[in-house]
Amino acid sequence: MKDWEDVVAFSCGLPDVTMAPYYGFPCPKVNGKAFVSPGREAGSFHVPTPHDEKAVLLETEPDTYWQTPHYEGWPGVLVRYAAGDPERVRTVIRRAWWDRATKAQRQAFGPRP
Numbered sequence: 001m002k003d004w005e006d007v008v009a010f011s012c013g014l015p016d017v018t019m020a021p022y023y024g025f026p027c028p029k030v031n032g033k034a035f036v037s038p039g040r041e042a043g044s045f046h047v048p049t050p051h052d053e054k055a056v057l058l059e060t061e062p063d064t065y066w067q068t069p070h071y072e073g074w075p076g077v078l079v080r081y082a083a084g085d086p087e088r089v090r091t092v093i094r095r096a097w098w099d100r101a102t103k104a105q106r107q108a109f110g111p112r113p
Contacts, residue, residue, distance in 0.1 A: 001089060002082050004038055007045050010090060011036050014097045016105060030105070035096035039078050040070060047096050048076040057092070061085070065092075 001007050011017060011028035019026045022034040029035065039046035044066070049057065054077050057065035064083040071078060083089050094113040098106060106112075 001086060004045060007036055007093070011093060011097070014094065015109060017097070030097055030100050031102060033100040035100050036093055041068060041078055044078040044080050046071070046076055046078055047092050048099070049092060049096060051075050053095070061088070064089070
């Protein structure tokens with residue numbers, strides 16, 4: 001994903017996603033909950049992720065997944081555009097969607113990616 005438009009296009013392809021304001025910026029949401037956002041840093045976007053998964057991402061691919069002091073202690077990571085492993089980025093986004101989906105949406109989608 002080379003830019004925010006690519007992130008939005010992929011995210012909007014997931015089930016039941018709508019675009020709605022999130023801190024004043026239109027973001028993909030499921031059930032009224034944002035699962036990706038532009039973030040506060042140029043060249044990156046933010047994806048909520050559980051702390052344990054965040055730690056693995058930061059350790060295994062620091063050139064792709066990173067954080068600033070603003071995001072320390074927060075369950076989410078910054079993701080640089082044009083990452084080396086785009087399929088892993090898509091999986092991280094799918095997981096964020098799944099974590100915010102309803103039980104029925106999860107059952108229709110399948111197991112957590």
